[in-house]
Amino acid sequence: xxxxxxxxxxxxxxxxxxxxxxxxxxxxxxxxxxxxxxxxxxxxxxxxxxxxxxxxxxxxxxxxxxxxxxxxxxxxxxxxxxxxxxxxxxxxxxxxxxxxxxxxxxxxxxxxxxxxxxxxxxxxxxxxxxxxxxxxxxxxxxxxxxxxxxxxxxxxxxxxxxxxxxxxxxxxxxxxxxxxxxxxxxxxxxxxxxxxxxxxxxxxxxxxxxxxxxxxxxxxxxxxxxxxxxxxxxxxxxxxxxxxxxxxxxxx
Numbered sequence: 001x002x003x004x005x006x007x008x009x010x011x012x013x014x015x016x017x018x019x020x021x022x023x024x025x026x027x028x029x030x031x032x033x034x035x036x037x038x039x040x041x042x043x044x045x046x047x048x049x050x051x052x053x054x055x056x057x058x059x060x061x062x063x064x065x066x067x068x069x070x071x072x073x074x075x076x077x078x079x080x081x082x083x084x085x086x087x088x089x090x091x092x093x094x095x096x097x098x099x100x101x102x103x104x105x106x107x108x109x110x111x112x113x114x115x116x117x118x119x120x121x122x123x124x125x126x127x128x129x130x131x132x133x134x135x136x137x138x139x140x141x142x143x144x145x146x147x148x149x150x151x152x153x154x155x156x157x158x159x160x161x162x163x164x165x166x167x168x169x170x171x172x173x174x175x176x177x178x179x180x181x182x183x184x185x186x187x188x189x190x191x192x193x194x195x196x197x198x199x200x201x202x203x204x205x206x207x208x209x210x211x212x213x214x215x216x217x218x219x220x221x222x223x224x225x226x227x228x229x230x231x232x233x234x235x236x237x238x239x240x241x242x243x244x245x246x247x248x249x250x251x252x
Contacts, residue, residue: 090229
């Protein structure tokens with residue numbers, strides 16, 4: 001299936017590992033021009049080599065710490081300068097922020113800058129030009145928006161989903177779609193090293209929460225992201241798609 005992504009300029013944040021890496025590689029395999037961002041250029045060397053190996057267009061590599069003030073605007077400007085225009089924005093940069101001290105203002109501020117503000121500002125900087133051209137895609141990676149304990153990333157991701165739905169309605173008539181993908185537990189570095197560092201904790205979580213009986217793979221999330229970024233998904237707008245093995249909880 002031709003997804004209509006050939007020669008599209010696609011900015012992917014958090015592209016050095018996990019979902020971002022898998023998404024950037026899949027976009028390149030579709031013939032897209034990837035603009036990959038991560039906190040360091042060295043971290044993106046592996047992605048550049050992988051894109052070359054699949055015959056993709058050499059990516060533009062940008063260093064950006066999206067937890068910093070004004071980082072979204074700065075990255076948007078650099079991406080536009082390097083690529084000349086962005087057709088697809090994949091907001092993947094983010095991270096869990098469990099709160100050991102629930103009133104730690106610095107952690108709250110950093111969590112919102114990274115998980116919401118940077119993604120929103122990238123969208124605000126890049127969507128108007130997409131709308132003028134009559135075509136654009138924004139896909140943001142979110143996740144759990146509530147939990148049994150306080151995690152500063154959760155309300156930030158909820159804000160991102162709320163903003164995305166509003167932006168979808170605002171720009172739909174101009175050919176721009178804005179959607180979210182909410183991954184569950186995947187076999188990525190953040191999940192395996194930070195949330196579930198032991199096999200016992202993984203198996204216990206799976207038994208309680210995941211009907212599929214396993215953690216997912218980054219490629220299972222990136223496949224959904226790439227479809228939403230494609231020409232084929234033009235009538236999918238303002239939604240959040242979970243990729244979690246059926247890990248839904250119901251209060252009875």
